[in-house]
Amino acid sequence: MSELIQQTAVVGPLQCNCTLLACGKTREAVLIDPGEEAPKILAMLQEQGVKVKYLLHTHAHFDHIAATGAVQAQAGGTVCLHRADNDLFRNLPLQGRLFGMQFGETPEVQKFLEHEEELEFGEQKLRVIHTPGHSPGSICFEVQGSDGRVFSGDTLFRQSVGRADLWGGDGRQLISSIRERLLTLDGDVPVFPGHGPKTTIGFEKTSNPFLL
Ligand SMILES: [Zn+2]
Numbered sequence: 001m002s003e004l005i006q007q008t009a010v011v012g013p014l015q016c017n018c019t020l021l022a023c024g025k026t027r028e029a030v031l032i033d034p035g036e037e038a039p040k041i042l043a044m045l046q047e048q049g050v051k052v053k054y055l056l057h058t059h060a061h062f063d064h065i066a067a068t069g070a071v072q073a074q075a076g077g078t079v080c081l082h083r084a085d086n087d088l089f090r091n092l093p094l095q096g097r098l099f100g101m102q103f104g105e106t107p108e109v110q111k112f113l114e115h116e117e118e119l120e121f122g123e124q125k126l127r128v129i130h131t132p133g134h135s136p137g138s139i140c141f142e143v144q145g146s147d148g149r150v151f152s153g154d155t156l157f158r159q160s161v162g163r164a165d166l167w168g169g170d171g172r173q174l175i176s177s178i179r180e181r182l183l184t185l186d187g188d189v190p191v192f193p194g195h196g197p198k199t200t201i202g203f204e205k206t207s208n209p210f211l212l
């Protein structure tokens with residue numbers, strides 16, 4: 001198995017973790033949550049010398065999607081999202097107005113992702129885990145092989161969970177998604193949230209106040 005390249009750019013006023021994952025052998029890559037600051041993200045892609053295959057989104061809140069159009073225009077990549085967040089995705093300008101920010105239109109979603117779907121890039125592979133609650137179409141991405149690391153978007157944070165009071169959010173569903181689809185993974189699996197520092201499944205099981 002080739003080496004997995006991982007680099008994160010922290011972008012926008014809400015400090016979203018935009019993460020690049022690439023196959024060390026073929027340099028084929030996926031980009032998770034191009035939330036803002038397209039120039040910073042494009043510089044990261046160039047620095048790593050990668051070709052973007054998929055533009056992935058853990059969900060469609062503005063802080064995770066606002067640079068998708070600008071990044072795609074320069075770097076290409078197939079725009080991917082869970083279908084249940086498509087309305088949110090298309091309403092980026094409206095989301096901006098409600099938060100006092102100005103955003104243009106998003107590109108069309110080209111590939112709707114399903115629970116358990118696998119995405120290949122070079123010799124690497126991700127599995128999609130649908131974890132509704134923070135938004136209806138919130139998903140996590142699990143690296144297949146190596147340490148099985150997970151990118152949890154705004155579903156699970158270090159010692160916290162995502163808010164459930166935004167469009168289509170559901171607190172009860174959020175907690176069952178985490179319990180049934182994330183906490184069932186191995187304890188030593190590293191977790192990289194959409195904001196803030198990394199953690200592990202085991203640490204959250206024992207010390208996340210929202211899950212005790
Ligand atoms: Zn969010």
Ligand SMILES: [Zn+2]
Pocket residue numbers: 014016061063064154194195
């Ligand atoms: Zn967010």
